[in-house]
Amino acid sequence: MSVAATDTSNTRERILDAAESLFIEHGFAATSVRAIATKAGVNLAATNYHFGSKKGLxxxxxxxxxxxxxxxxxxxxxxxxxxxxxxxxxxxxxxxxxxxxxxxxxxxxxxxxxxxxxxxxxxxxxxxxxxxxxxxxxxxxxxxxxxxxxxxxxxxxxxxxxxxxxxxxxxxxxxxxxxxxxxxxxxxxxxxxxxxxxxxxxxxxxxxxxxx
Amino acid sequence: MSVAATDTSNTRERILDAAESLFIEHGFAATSVRAIATKAGVNLAATNYHFGSKKGLxxxxxxxxxxxxxxxxxxxxxxxxxxxxxxxxxxxxxxxxxxxxxxxxxxxxxxxxxxxxxxxxxxxxxxxxxxxxxxxxxxxxxxxxxxxxxxxxxxxxxxxxxxxxxxxxxxxxxxxxxxxxxxxxxxxxxxxxxxxxxxxxxxxxxxxxxxx
DNA sequence: CTAAAAGTCAAACGAACGTTTGAATGGCGC
DNA sequence: GCGCCATTCAAACGTTCGTTTGACTTTTAG
CATH class of the missing domain: 1.10.357.10 (Tetracycline Repressor, domain 2)
Structure with a gap:
C-alpha cells in the first residue's frame, strides 16, 4: 500500500501515548525512557531516534x-x-x-x-x-x-x-x-x-x- | 565546650536548608541526595541517618x-x-x-x-x-x-x-x-x-x- | 574514668539512568 | 534485481542514583 508510510508514525504515536500517561502519573524526572519504551512496546532507542532526547519527547x-x-x-x-x-x-x-x-x-x-x-x-x-x-x-x-x-x-x-x-x-x-x-x-x-x-x-x- | 550539644541538630538543619532550596528549584525526583549533602557540607550518609530515606527528608x-x-x-x-x-x-x-x-x-x-x-x-x-x-x-x-x-x-x-x-x-x-x-x-x-x-x-x- | 550511645565518615553496593553505536531489516524508486 | 534511506534492534557506553556497611570519633550518663 502506498499509504504504508503511516507505519512510521505508528511507533511515534505509541511512544507519545505511553509517555503521556507515565508523565502524568509520575512526572518528568521520575519517568524513565526505559519505562516508556516498555509500555509502548518499542525498542529503547526508538525514543531518541524519533524525538532526539527525553526533553524533546x-x-x-x-x-x-x-x-x-x-x-x-x-x-x-x-x-x-x-x-x-x-x-x-x-x-x-x-x-x-x-x-x-x-x-x-x-x-x-x-x-x-x-x-x-x-x-x-x-x-x-x-x-x-x-x-x-x-x-x-x-x-x-x-x-x-x-x-x-x-x-x-x-x-x-x-x-x-x-x-x-x-x-x-x-x-x-x-x-x-x-x-x-x-x-x-x-x-x-x-x-x-x-x-x-x-x-x-x-x-x-x-x-x-x-x-x- | 559544654554548649556543643547543638552541633547535633546543626547537621540536621543544614540538610533541611539545603534540601529545601534544591527541592524548590528542581523538584523531588530531580534532586539527588548527593547534591543535598554537598550543598549542606555534610557526609552523604548523614541524610539517611537523620531522616531514614529521601522521602522522609x-x-x-x-x-x-x-x-x-x-x-x-x-x-x-x-x-x-x-x-x-x-x-x-x-x-x-x-x-x-x-x-x-x-x-x-x-x-x-x-x-x-x-x-x-x-x-x-x-x-x-x-x-x-x-x-x-x-x-x-x-x-x-x-x-x-x-x-x-x-x-x-x-x-x-x-x-x-x-x-x-x-x-x-x-x-x-x-x-x-x-x-x-x-x-x-x-x-x-x-x-x-x-x-x-x-x-x-x-x-x-x-x-x-x-x-x- | 568508663562504657554505652549517638553521630560522622570514606567506601562500596547493586541497580537504574539517558544516550550512542553499528549492524540488521524493511519498503521504495529505478 | 539493486541500491537507497528510514527505521528497528540488541548491546553496550559511562554516569549517577539511593542506600548500606563497618570502622572511627564524639557526646552523654553513671
Whole structure:
C-alpha cells in the first residue's frame, strides 16, 4: 500500500501515548525512557531516534494535546468577537470564559491532567514550553477581557487572569476537593463551577487595594 | 565546650536548608541526595541517618515550614471567632481570608515556594503528606465560611474553597503573571489582590448553574 | 574514668539512568 | 534485481542514583 508510510508514525504515536500517561502519573524526572519504551512496546532507542532526547519527547507529548485546545479557544473567541461586531450577540465575561474553558471538556480526558502536570514541573523545564504555547492565547483573551472591563486597569486584569489560570490548573491537576473520588466527573462538573467562580472574581468592581 | 550539644541538630538543619532550596528549584525526583549533602557540607550518609530515606527528608522539609503557618492560621481564626462571639468584631469572609492568607506573608520567603512545589509533585508522593498537613486547617476554615455563607450548600463551599486554594497555589508557585520578574515582591503585592479575587468568588450569590 | 550511645565518615553496593553505536531489516524508486 | 534511506534492534557506553556497611570519633550518663 502506498499509504504504508503511516507505519512510521505508528511507533511515534505509541511512544507519545505511553509517555503521556507515565508523565502524568509520575512526572518528568521520575519517568524513565526505559519505562516508556516498555509500555509502548518499542525498542529503547526508538525514543531518541524519533524525538532526539527525553526533553524533546516531553515537549512533543505536550504540544500534541494542547495545540488543538488552543486553536479551538482562539476560533471560538474570534467567532464571538465577530458576532459581537455584527451585533448578533453581546460580548460578556461569561461568553469569553466559556470560549476559554469549554474546549477543555471535549478532549481526551488525559489532556487536562497533562496540562496540570506540566504546571507542576520545575520551571527550568517547563517555562520555555509554557510561554511558547500559551502566550498568544493569553494575550488574546486578556485583550477580550479588557473590552468588557473597560474600567479595570490592564495590570489588574493581568492579575485576575493569573488567578483564573490558577483555579483552572488546580482543577486540572485534580487536587480535587478532598472528598470526591472520580477524576473525569469531578472535572466535568467542576468546569461550570469554575466559570461561576472566576466570573465573580473577574467582575469584581475595582476599588484599588483597600486595607480596611 | 559544654554548649556543643547543638552541633547535633546543626547537621540536621543544614540538610533541611539545603534540601529545601534544591527541592524548590528542581523538584523531588530531580534532586539527588548527593547534591543535598554537598550543598549542606555534610557526609552523604548523614541524610539517611537523620531522616531514614529521601522521602522522609522531603516530608521533614515540608513539615518544618508549614506547621508554624498552619498553627498561626488556626490561632488567628480562633481569635477571630472569639471576638465574634463576644461581639467585638464581626465575622466576615474577608476577615476569615485574612486569617488564612496573612500568615504566609511573614515567613521565610522560601515557604510559599515550597508549598507551591509540593503541589506540583506527583500525587503518589504528596497526597498523604498534604492530607495529613492540611486536613485540620481546611476543615476549620470551611466551617467558618459556612457560618458567614449560611445560604450556600456545603458542597458548593467545598468547591469554592477548592478554587481558592488553586489561586493561592498558583501564586505560590510564582507562575507569576507573565511580565513581572521579582518573586517576593510579586507574592507580597499578590496576596491582597488574591484576597479581593477569592472574596468575590466566595461571596458569589448562589443561583445554581445559570447559563445566561 | 568508663562504657554505652549517638553521630560522622570514606567506601562500596547493586541497580537504574539517558544516550550512542553499528549492524540488521524493511519498503521504495529505478 | 539493486541500491537507497528510514527505521528497528540488541548491546553496550559511562554516569549517577539511593542506600548500606563497618570502622572511627564524639557526646552523654553513671
Amino acid at each position: 516531553f515537549s512533543a507529548v505536550f504540544q500534541r494535546r494542547v495545540q488543538p485546545v488552543n486553536a479551538n479557544r482562539l476560533k471560538r473567541l474570534a467567532a464571538l468577537e465577530h458576532e459581537a461586531q455584527v451585533g448578533k450577540r453581546q460580548l460578556t465575561i461569561r461568553s469569553i470564559l466559556e470560549s476559554f474553558f469549554e474546549p477543555l471538556r471535549y478532549v481526551d480526558p488525559g489532556v487536562p491532567a497533562l496540562i496540570g502536570r506540566m504546571y507542576g514541573e520545575p520551571e527550568s523545564l517547563t517555562r520555555p514550553i509554557l510561554e511558547e504555547t500559551f502566550h498568544e492565547v493569553a494575550m488574546a483573551f486578556q485583550d477580550a477581557l479588557r473590552l468588557v472591563l473597560p474600567h479595570v486597569p490592564a495590570e489588574e486584569i493581568r492579575w485576575r487572569f493569573h488567578f483564573m489560570i490558577g483555579s483552572m490548573i488546580h482543577l486540572l491537576q485534580m487536587h480535587a476537593p478532598l472528598g470526591s473520588e472520580s477524576t473525569h466527573d469531578a472535572f466535568t462538573s467542576g468546569v461550570p463551577r469554575l466559570i461561576d467562580f472566576v466570573e465573580a472574581g473577574l467582575l469584581r468592581t475595582h476599588n484599588g487595594i483597600t486595607h480596611d | 522531603f516530608s521533614a522539609v515540608f513539615q518544618r515550614r508549614v506547621q508554624p503557618v498552619n498553627a498561626n492560621r488556626l490561632k488567628r481564626l480562633a481569635a477571630l471567632e472569639h471576638e465574634a462571639q463576644v461581639g467585638k468584631r464581626q465575622l466576615t469572609i474577608r476577615s476569615i481570608l485574612e486569617s488564612f492568607f496573612e500568615p504566609l506573608r511573614y515567613v521565610d520567603p522560601g515557604v510559599p515556594a515550597l508549598i507551591g512545589r509540593m503541589y506540583g509533585e506527583p500525587e503518589s508522593l504528596t497526597r498523604p503528606i498534604l492530607e495529613e498537613t492540611f486536613h485540620e486547617v481546611a476543615m476549620a476554615f470551611q466551617d467558618a465560611l459556612r457560618l458567614v455563607l449560611p445560604h450556600v450548600p456545603a458542597e458548593e463551599i467545598r468547591w469554592r474553597f477548592h478554587f481558592m486554594i488553586g489561586s493561592m497555589i498558583h501564586l505560590l508557585q510564582m507562575h507569576a503573571p507573565l511580565g513581572s520578574e521579582s518573586t517576593h515582591d510579586a507574592f507580597t503585592s499578590g496576596v491582597p489582590r488574591l484576597i479581593d479575587f477569592v472574596e468575590a468568588g466566595l461571596l458569589r450569590t448562589h443561583n445554581g448553574i445559570t447559563h445566561d
